[in-house]
C-alpha cells in the first residue's frame with residue numbers, strides 16, 4: 001500500500017465517522033431541545049427552576065455529541081476493525097501508531113475549551129441567579145436587591161411584608177428529625193407546618209436545623225439548602241407561577257429520612273396575605289411560647305430537639321461565635 | 331547484540347534464596363499446632379475482643395454514654411481494637427517488630443508450600459495477591475447481597491419488607507462495605523501480584539508491610555461487619571455528624587472500621603509506591619514502565635496521602651463518642667462542617683483511588699487485543715498524575731448546597747470540571763489504540779470496551795453534577811447514586827473483571843471458561859445499564875437517596891430497576907460459577923501466554939518461581955511493540971536468549 005493510498009484510507013475512515021457523528025448529534029440535540037427540553041425538571045415555577053432547567057438542557061446539548069462521538073467511534077471500530085472480518089489489514093505498529101501530534105493536541109485543546117467554557121457558563125449562571133436556589137451560607141454575597149434589608153429587618157420587631165410592594169419575603173425553614181416547619185418573621189414570627197408563598201415575590205429561605213444535618217429541597221421551586229444545626233443557610237428564588245410543590249429532605253437524617261416531606265403552595269399575593277394574617281392571629285398563643293425569632297436556635301440543655309428551643313442569640317452555651325455560624329451583617 | 335557485558339554482576343549471581351538470617355524458623359511457618367495461621371488469629375481476635383470489652387467496662391464504670399443502647403462506647407471501642415490486635419498477633423504480623431523491639435534477631439521466614447500458605451502471614455507477593463482476590467470477592471458478595479435487599483425494599487413505596495431501622499442499616503452497611511472493597515479491588519489483588527512482575531523485581535520493597543496490609547484488610551471486614559450485631563449505623567457511608575454523634579454503638583464499628591481499613595490502605599500504598607520507585611529492574615526507565623504500573627503508582631500516592639485524613643477524622647469521631655470531646659458537636663464549640671470537610675478531603679481522592687487502576691487495566695489490556703502499541707503513552711501517564719494531583723482540590727463539590735464556603739463554589743466548579751480533562755485522556759488513549767487495529771473480542775477485551783461505554787456516562791454526568799445550578803436539582807438524589815455507580819461499578823468493577831479474565835491464567839495456571847465468560851459479560855453489561863440508567867431519571871424526578879418510601883408515581887421505574895438489579899445479581903452468580911468451574915471443578919491448563927502479550931509478567935516461567943526471575947532481567951524497551959517489524963527485544967533475561975517482540979503477531983519467546 002502506498003502512503004498516498006493509506007492517507008486516503010485514513011481520511012475516508014475519519015470522514016465517514018464524522019458524517020455519522022454530525023448527523024446523529026444534530027438529530028439528538030434538536031430532538032432533546034424541542035421534545036424533551038420543556039419537560040426537563042424542575043419545571044418553570046420559579047426563576048431558579050427556569051434557569052436551572054435551561055442549564056440542564058444546555059449541558060445536554062454538549063453531552064449528547066460527546067456521548068454520540070465516542071459511541072460512533074466505538075461502533076465503527078467494532079464493525080470495521082474486528083479480527084473476525086476477513087480482509088482486515090494487519091495493524092501497523094511502531095512510531096506511527098504510538099502517537100499523533102495533531103490528534104493529541106486537538107483533543108486536549110478541544111476538551112479544555114469545552115470544559116473552561118462550561119465552568120464559565122456555570123459561574124455566570126450562579127452569580128446572576130443569586131446562587132441558583134442553592135444554599136449560600138449565612139452571608140450570601142450574590143443576593144437579590146432588597147434581600148439584605150429584608151433579612152436585617154426580620155430580626156427586628158417591625159419586620160413587615162405587604163402585597164405589591166416588591167419586598168423580599170424572608171421565610172425560615174426549621175428542620176428537625178423528621179419534619180420541616182416554617183416561621184414567618186414578617187408576620188410576628190408564627191410557626192406553620194405548611195409552606196405557603198406569594199407569587200411574583202423574591203423569597204429568602206433561611207434554613208437551619210435543630211438536630212442533625214437535613215437538606216431542604218423544594219423540588220419544583222428548585223431550591224436546595226442544607227439545614228445545619230446553628231447555621232443559617234440562605235437560598236433565594238422568585239416565584240413565577242401558582243401551584244403546588246413538594247418539599248423533601250435530601251440529606252440522610254436517620255430513621256424516617258424517607259418520610260420527611262410535605263407539600264407547599266404558591267398562591268396569589270392577596271391570598272397569601274389573607275392566609276398569613278389569619279394564621280398569625282390563630283397561632284398567637286403558640287407563637288408566644290416560641291423563642292423570639294432568631295436565625296439559629298440551640299436545642300435546650302436536655303437536647304430536646306423538636307420541643308422547646310431557646311433563642312439562638314442568647315444561648316446557654318456559646319457566647320462566642322462558632323465556626324460556620326456567622327450571622328448576616330446587619 | 332551482546333548486552334551481558336552491561337549486566338551488573340551482583341544480579342547476575344544466581345542467588346535465588348534470600349539472604350540467610352539467624353534466629354531459627356518463624357512461628358508463622360512452623361507446621362501443625364505450633365504455627366500461626368488464620369485459625370490462631372481468629373482465636374486471639376476473640377480473646378482480644380473479650381479482654382478489651384471487659385477492660386473498657388472496667389475503666390468506664392457504669393458510665394453509659396450511648397443513649398438507649400445499653401452499650402458502652404468505650405467497651406465497644408476497646409473490644410474491637412483489642413480484637414484487631416489479637417488478630418494481628420495471632421496471624422504473626424507482630425512477630426518481627428516485637429522481636430526487633432526487644433533487640434532479638436527476627437526469625438527466618440520461609441514460605442511453606444501447599445494450600446496452607448494462603449492462610450498464613452505470607453511474604454510472597456503472589457500469595458498475597460491471591461489472598462486479596464478471595465478477600466475482595468468476599469466483600470463484594472456481602473455487599474451485593476445487601477444491594478439485593480435494598481432493591482427488594484424499593485419494589486413498593488407502601489408495602490415494606492424491612493422496618494425503616496433495618497433498611498437504613500442495610501443501606502449504610504452496603505455503601506461502606508462496597509467503598510472499602512472498591513478501594514482495594516484492583517490495587518490489592520492485581521497491584522500486589524503484578525507490580526513486581528511487571529517491573530522486573532523479585533519481591534515487594536516491604537513484604538511484611540504488604541502482608542500486613544492484607545491481614546488488616548480482613549480485620550477491617552470483621553470490624554465493619556460487627557456493626558450489624560451492634561445494631562447497625564444510620565449514616566450511610568458518608569457518616570455525617572451530628573447523626574454520627576447521635577447514633578448507637580454500630581457507629582463505633584464504622585469509625586473504627588474505616589480507621590482499620592485506612593491503616594491497610596496507607597500500608598499498601600506506601601509499600602507499592604516505594605517498590606515502584608526503587609525496585610524497577612535495570613533499564614526499566616520511567617518511559618518504559620507499563621501503564622498499569624503508572625496507574626498503580628498514582629493510586630498508591632493517593633492512598634498514602636489522602637487516607638491519613640480519613641484516619642484522623644475517624645479517630646476524632648471515636649473520641650467524640652467515647653471521651654466526650656467535641657470535634658463535631660456544634661453546641662460545644664465543634665462543628666458538623668468539620669467532619670464534612672475532612673471526610674470529603676479524603677473522599678474525593680478516594681473516588682479516584684477507585685478509578686485510576688481501572689484506567690491502568692484497560693491501557694494494559696487493549697494493546698494485546700488490538701495488536702497495536704498503546705496510543706499516546708505519555709499523555710496517559712501524565713493524565714493519571716494530573717488526575718491524582720487535581721483530585722485534592724475538588725472536594726467541596728460534594729458540599730455545594732451545604733453552606734460551606736459558598737463563595738468558593740465557582741472555584742470548585744472550575745477545578746471539578748478541569749479534572750475531566752486528564753480523565754478524558756483515557757478516551758484519547760483508548761480510541762487511538764483502537765484505530766485501524768485488528769481487534770480480538772476475547773472476554774477481557776469486551777470488559778475493556780464496556781468500561782469505555784459505562785465510564786463515559788459516569789464522567790459526563792459528573793460534569794452535570796459539578797455545574798452548581800444543575801447540582802441544585804440533582805444533589806442528594808438518585809442522579810448522584812447513578813453517577814457513581816456508573817463510574818465505580820461500570821468502570822472499576824468492569825476493569826477488575828477484565829483483569830481477572832486476563833491475568834488469572836498467569837496467576838493460577840488455569841483458563842477461565844470462555845463460554846461462561848461471554849454469558850457473564852453480556853448479562854453484566856446489559857443488566858448493569860438497565861439497572862442504573864433508570865436511576866438518572868428517578869433522581870431527576872425527585873427521589874432522594876437512602877429513602878425507604880418514595881413518591882407513588884415513581885414505582886414503575888423503581889420496579890424496573892429492581893428487576894434488572896436481580897438479574898444483575900444472577901450475572902454475578904454466573905461469574906462465581908465460572909470461577910468455581912474453571913478453577914476447581916474442571917480446570918483447563920492455561921498456555922504460557924494465552925493472549926500473546928508482550929508484557930514482562932508473561933515472560934516469567936509458569937508457574938512463577940518463588941522469586942519470580944531466575945536472574946533480574948535487563949529491560950531494553952517498553953512492552954508495546956505489537957505489529958512492529960524489526961522491533962527490539964523487550965528484555966535480556968541473562969539466559970542467553972533474548973525475548974523478541976520481533977514479529978507482526980508479537981508472539982512470545984519459546
Ligand code: HEM
Nearest residue numbers: 681684685727728750789792793795796805810814817818
Ligand atoms: C469526570 C469526572 C467526574 C466529575 C466531574 C465528577 C463530579 C462529581 C460531583 C460534582 C459529585 C457531587 C454530587 C453531589 O453530591 O451533589 C460527585 C459525586 C460522586 N462521584 Fe463523581 N465525578 C467524576 C468522576 C468520578 C469518578 C471517577 C468516581 C469514582 C470512581 C466518582 C465517584 C463519585 C462518588 C462516589 C460520588 C458521591 C459520593 C456520595 O455522595 O456518596 N466520580 N461526582
Ligand SMILES: [Cu+2]
Nearest residue numbers: 214249253260
Ligand atoms: Cu431530614
Ligand SMILES: [Cu+2]
Nearest residue numbers: 678681725728
Ligand atoms: Cu468528588
